[in-house]
Amino acid sequence: xxxxxxxxxxxxxxxxxxxxxxxxxxxxxxxxxxxxxxxxxxxxxxxxxxxxxxxxxxxxxxxxxxxxxxxxxxxxxxxxxxxxxxxxxxxxxxxxxxxxxxxxxxxxxxxxxxxxxxxxxxxxxxxxxxxxxxxxxxxxxxxxxxxxxxxxxxxxxxxxxxxxxxxxxxxxxxxxxxxxxxxxxxxxxxxxxxxxxxxxxxxxxxxxxxxxxxxxxxxxxxxxxxxxxxxxxxxxxxxxxxxxxxxxxxxxxxxxxxxxxxxxxxxxxxxxxxxxxxxxxxxxxxxxxxxxxxxxxxxxxxxxxxxxxxxxxxxxxxxxxxxxxxxxxxxxxxxxxxxxxxxxxxxxxxxxxxxxxxxxxxxxxxxxxxxxxxxxxxxxxxxxxxxxxxxxxxxxxxx
Amino acid sequence: xxxxxxxxxxxxxxxxxxxxxxxxxxxxxxxxxxxxxxxxxxxxxxxxxxxxxxxxxxxxxxxxxxxxxxxxxxxxxxxxxxxxxxxxxxxxxxxxxxxxxxxxxxxxxxxxxxxxxxxxxxxxxxxxxxxxxxxxxxxxxxxxxxxxxxxxxxxxxxxxxxxxxxxxxxxxxxxxxxxxxxxxxxxxxxxxxxxxxxxxxxxxxxxxxxxxxxxxxxxxxxxxxxxxxxxxxxxxxxxxxxxxxxxxxxxxxxxxxxxxxxxxxxxxxxxxxxxxxxxxxxxxxxxxxxxxxxxxxxxxxxxxxxxxxxxxxxxxxxxxxxxxxxxxxxxxxxxxxxxxxxxxxxxxxxxxxxxxxxxxxxxxxxxxxxxxxxxxxxxxxxxxxxxxxxxxxxxxxxx
Numbered sequence: 001x002x003x004x005x006x007x008x009x010x011x012x013x014x015x016x017x018x019x020x021x022x023x024x025x026x027x028x029x030x031x032x033x034x035x036x037x038x039x040x041x042x043x044x045x046x047x048x049x050x051x052x053x054x055x056x057x058x059x060x061x062x063x064x065x066x067x068x069x070x071x072x073x074x075x076x077x078x079x080x081x082x083x084x085x086x087x088x089x090x091x092x093x094x095x096x097x098x099x100x101x102x103x104x105x106x107x108x109x110x111x112x113x114x115x116x117x118x119x120x121x122x123x124x125x126x127x128x129x130x131x132x133x134x135x136x137x138x139x140x141x142x143x144x145x146x147x148x149x150x151x152x153x154x155x156x157x158x159x160x161x162x163x164x165x166x167x168x169x170x171x172x173x174x175x176x177x178x179x180x181x182x183x184x185x186x187x188x189x190x191x192x193x194x195x196x197x198x199x200x201x202x203x204x205x206x207x208x209x210x211x212x213x214x215x216x217x218x219x220x221x222x223x224x225x226x227x228x229x230x231x232x233x234x235x236x237x238x239x240x241x242x243x244x245x246x247x248x249x250x251x252x253x254x255x256x257x258x259x260x261x262x263x264x265x266x267x268x269x270x271x272x273x274x275x276x277x278x279x280x281x282x283x284x285x286x287x288x289x290x291x292x293x294x295x296x297x298x299x300x301x302x303x304x305x306x307x308x309x310x311x312x313x314x315x316x317x318x319x320x321x322x323x324x325x326x327x328x329x330x331x332x333x334x335x336x337x338x339x340x341x342x343x344x345x346x347x348x349x350x351x352x353x354x355x356x357x358x359x360x361x362x363x364x365x366x367x368x369x370x371x372x373x374x375x376x377x378x379x380x381x382x383x384x385x386x387x388x389x390x391x392x393x394x395x396x397x398x399x
Numbered sequence: 400x401x402x403x404x405x406x407x408x409x410x411x412x413x414x415x416x417x418x419x420x421x422x423x424x425x426x427x428x429x430x431x432x433x434x435x436x437x438x439x440x441x442x443x444x445x446x447x448x449x450x451x452x453x454x455x456x457x458x459x460x461x462x463x464x465x466x467x468x469x470x471x472x473x474x475x476x477x478x479x480x481x482x483x484x485x486x487x488x489x490x491x492x493x494x495x496x497x498x499x500x501x502x503x504x505x506x507x508x509x510x511x512x513x514x515x516x517x518x519x520x521x522x523x524x525x526x527x528x529x530x531x532x533x534x535x536x537x538x539x540x541x542x543x544x545x546x547x548x549x550x551x552x553x554x555x556x557x558x559x560x561x562x563x564x565x566x567x568x569x570x571x572x573x574x575x576x577x578x579x580x581x582x583x584x585x586x587x588x589x590x591x592x593x594x595x596x597x598x599x600x601x602x603x604x605x606x607x608x609x610x611x612x613x614x615x616x617x618x619x620x621x622x623x624x625x626x627x628x629x630x631x632x633x634x635x636x637x638x639x640x641x642x643x644x645x646x647x648x649x650x651x652x653x654x655x656x657x658x659x660x661x662x663x664x665x666x667x668x669x670x671x672x673x674x675x676x677x678x679x680x681x682x683x684x685x686x687x688x689x690x691x692x693x694x695x696x697x698x699x700x701x702x703x704x705x706x707x708x709x710x711x712x713x714x715x716x717x718x719x720x721x722x723x724x725x726x727x728x729x730x731x732x733x734x735x736x737x738x739x740x741x742x743x744x745x746x747x748x749x750x751x752x753x754x755x756x757x758x759x760x761x762x763x764x765x766x767x768x769x770x771x772x773x774x775x776x777x778x779x780x781x782x783x784x785x786x787x788x789x790x791x792x793x794x795x796x797x798x
Contacts (some may be wrong), residue, residue: 242719
């Protein structure tokens with residue numbers, strides 16, 4: 001009756017990948033320290049360190065000991081060893097960067113595009129831009145440890161293919177990893193933009209919080225969930241789909257999904273803009289709404305605050321269900337600032353039990369428009385430096 | 400910018416605990432097979448196997464090889480090595496069992512109790528019953544690998560103490576692990592009953608499903624969430640609290656939490672019984688409601704189906720948020736059978752996106768009233784046999 005799924009150990013105890021994991025904190029350590037921390041024999045540690053040095057992932061340097069004895073070699077993670085290509089593809093714009101293994105950008109490019117042009121021209125452009133950015137950063141294609149791509153649609157986790165993406169005509173079931181992998185000769189990971197932003201926000205701003213929800217409020221509404229420190233993708237990879245949850249005050253607003261009363265139909269940037277147009281205002285998008293709020297328009301301010309309340313009523317259910325310690329609100333409508341957040345807080349605190357909100361923080365995104373690129377780099381790094389992937393890669397390499 | 404939380408390896412690669420983890424599937428293996436599977440040197444495998452044999456957790460036996468060569472020793476997990484004490488404490492009854500390390504019961508006791516009697520008499524009884532059951536099973540207190548207890552109230556994960564439990568007067572902040580540990584000289588794990596039932600259902604019926612929600616519909620309503628194969632407890636341990644989510648058709652029904660429109664106020668066993676009393680029927684509890692449904696009472700049948708719909712509307716939000724592959728419905732009102740489930744299914748399928756319900760199963764609990772005890776044993780076993788706990792225990796033992 002015992003499940004296969006025992007609780008995973010907090011640190012894996014062996015393998016070259018596990019030595020590397022220990023070294024990721026940046027602190028140099030001696031062979032003796034590494035043996036002590038992993039419980040491995042020094043005779044086992046040495047060949048694994050050699051393999052990691054050979055792969056360029058760690059560097060060694062000798063230090064004179066204070067007691068005047070023989071110098072002891074210390075080993076440290078080398079974040080410059082390899083690079084990632086990280087891309088945030090939106091509906092109308094893209095951001096692409098080459099980063100080192102800490103996620104720090106070495107070369108960056110922003111561009112306008114139309115995702116509806118279809119996968120071939122967009123991904124050809126991405127591959128070409130990748131080569132240019134590698135050149136700008138003075139690196140080779142062979143330095144790439146992987147490519148991470150965030151896209152504005154639902155992604156099947158197991159294949160990296162989009163499934164019925166509503167705003168990406170021509171992309172359904174297209175093999176994004178194969179196309180990009182052929183052009184850049186590296187493993188390619190694809191996920192939806194909100195999951196990628198959640199990863200980025202978690203890694204950069206809240207690395208010590210195990211339970212976080214990232215909500216993106218833009219043309220649509222979606223969320224990415226960090227559970228137990230890891231991205232919760234769900235059985236098919238569709239987890240976090242807040243936009244089509246019934247909003248308690250959703251009424252009979254018609255949604256593009258075919259249902260009525262969805263959160264997205266009343267509180268998204270598109271829904272708020274439509275409401276303001278009915279009042280005779282010129283608002284085509286969430287950016288126009290933000291501009292009106294910043295200009296002090298009262299109707300826009302009230303509409304954004306009400307959108308915050310509607311989102312907060314759905315988030316209150318998420319709080320009861322998941323008990324997160326942080327909710328991060330991002331996306332273009334979040335740039336309206338405190339008005340949206342005030343509405344969210346009002347509803348969450350009214351509808352949640354005290355135990356769940358006692359230590360809950362509700363904040364705006366710190367990574368802002370960088371969240372997508374940072375998250376895509378994080379996705380690649382977390383995968384490429386995981387102990388099992390490192391061990392498998394070194395096992396395949398010639399001894 | 401790299402998070403500390405890299406994705407955990409699917410199998411840990413070394414340490415005695417990791418050898419044991421490999422052997423938990425029950426298949427005997429030779430030293431050579433174990434070395435190959437873990438990537439460890441045979442000289443490293445041998446002392447770790449010796450430690451596990453010394454601890455009684457694995458057994459070895461020699462087998463003649465078919466080629467007529469020297470017999471090779473094979474090593475296998477020994478589920479009889481140690482035992483757990485597993486307890487399911489309800490509001491008015493308890494079930495307690497001594498189990499082996501697969502969770503199979505060796506001796507069982509059921510009893511009526513009143514949880515409102517407070518922690519001292521209840522836990523004194525539990526310790527005494529534990530000693531009796533150990534004797535019945537022919538085992539010693541020193542054989543106990545741990546004690547697992549499910550309780551009908553919110554538990555602070557880090558301490559195992561209850562926090563403001565509504566139906567457990569006198570238990571608030573009481574140190575349950577210290578009290579029971581003093582009487583049974585073993586580590587004690589405490590969690591709320593629904594989390595424990597989710598663990599039990601996952602381990603016994605759905606071990607291969609990574610994403611599962613267990614909903615208990617009894618006097619109150621709660622849920623336990625399995626995310627990525629592990630229990631999702633949330634930041635304070637209050638995750639899964641479905642009962643106080645706003646029900647879309649909750650109206651202004653007053654809830655014992657002080658809010659209005661909570662799911663528990665319209666769809667719990669207590670709420671359905673109250674509705675039937677208003678219609679002149681004699682229904683004091685969810686068990687009375689189930690009896691009326693089984694007797695063919697139309698009002699009771701309709702009320703249970705409507706409760707199912709109300710629960711389903713809240714579960715639809717959970718499906719969008721978490722994308723589980725299985726929802727298990729348990730608890731005393733679930734014993735009304737297909738009526739409750741039909742209402743749940745109706746609402747979930749109406750309100751969820753096709754991608755999330757494509758492979759979703761909604762089923763009644765298979766472990767039934769055993770779920771609590773099975774889950775409490777599972778909780779102990781998963782903890783006690785985790786690689787880190789095993790390695791720490793062996794490191795402390797004299798060589």
